[in-house]
Amino acid sequence: MPTSRLTQLLLAGSFLAASGAPAFALDTDDLMAKLKAVTEKQSHMTFTYDSVEEGSDGSVTVSGMEFSPLAEAGEEMDEFKQKAPITLDLQDVQENADGSYMIGKSMASDMAFTMEDAEIAIASYIETNIHVPASADLAVLSGWGYGESTEVKNISVTVEGDKLLTIDDASAKQSFNEARTKADYLANVTGISLDLSQVDDLKPDARATLEELDLLQTTSTFTISGNWDLETGDLNVATYSLATENVGTLDFGMGLTGVTLETLETLQKISEIAQSEEMQDAPSDGASSEQENPYQAELMQLGQTIGVSGLSIRFADDSITNRLIQTIAKEKNISTDALIAEWKGQMTAGLAGLEMPDLAASVSSAVDSYLANPQNFSLSIKPQMQMPVLAVVMAGAAAPKAIPQLLNLEIKANQ
16 A cells, blocks of 8 residues: 555544534534545545534544545555444534634544555544634645644554554644744654565565565664745755664655645646546657646646755665675675675766766765765755756756756765
8 A cells, every 4th residue: 555545544534623612512514524525635535424423521423434535546545445434532622713623632443444455454543633624725724634743553554464564653743833834743653563474475585585684574663854834835854764673774854945835736736637537648758739738737837836955865774784785695696895896897887977077986985985884875965056846957958967066966975
């Protein structure tokens, strides 16, 4: 199941909040209609339910909830099924004067979904301080559904009876300034355990290689943090880190410009076009036709809007590099020194073809240092000037040798 789709599935539950002034009865039909609208708008998922019961303390219980994908979710979601209805408990429900709703806490437990041969089980879900808009509209923040914090516990993914993946805890927090024009976010996923040892149809050669690399069973953690200015469109991914025991830690950071709510609308439109019949009927690349490819048109618009203000990728080794070198050398029946010499020769030949001596020297130096003593390897760019992605691509096509300097490209090892 693609990560993006799993994320959409988890988010679908996060928009289930309600409200109503405690002194008056809620209009539960209005409440559920707005919950459904924002769920469909943001996740391309919808839901049905059996009944809604309002408590005297501002609580609401939604019974018999079942999620299903909309057509816009794409063909890969056709096999999605919810195994059994769930009950959603909402606490401290309040209705705002503008017709939106707020909920203090939303809770559900024992959720299970299937997709093709995979089953996803979630033990519990809790979200706090959730905003449900009066009218779902991605063009304005007031039209979004979002919560202040979310925590999902004990997630498992089972494929053909084999439990391949378990996650102990996944939590996320976001906060806004008073004007709700800036947001800070933080997400942590802990206890990510991947177990391939019980997969029956794993090919013998693949199993042997994974055993040699000690990758049949792995344990990881994941963290992402950053901030977003909705007015300027500056999006900062300060931390995007995946750490796996006995493998290493991959850190990714990025600064983007032009990421406004309008940009997100364009991204959603691109996603919808990609799944539509209109995309299937569009002319292929290079075809002579008066018909404009809508997908390419939206991508061009996006490329003129979004820019990269900085990018960094760093890998800190935790023994995987040497194990990989030893395993490949064993398969080739050569020494590790001979394998490294072979790699360096191939790299030198490839870099020579670029006719960029400064870049070749930088890459060669970093690779030599890393392979001699694997510690860390990093790549970063910091463009000299802010340019949309499309402008960078065009500059690269016109003068490719100028790109490393234009982007201030740096490649380093063991620093």
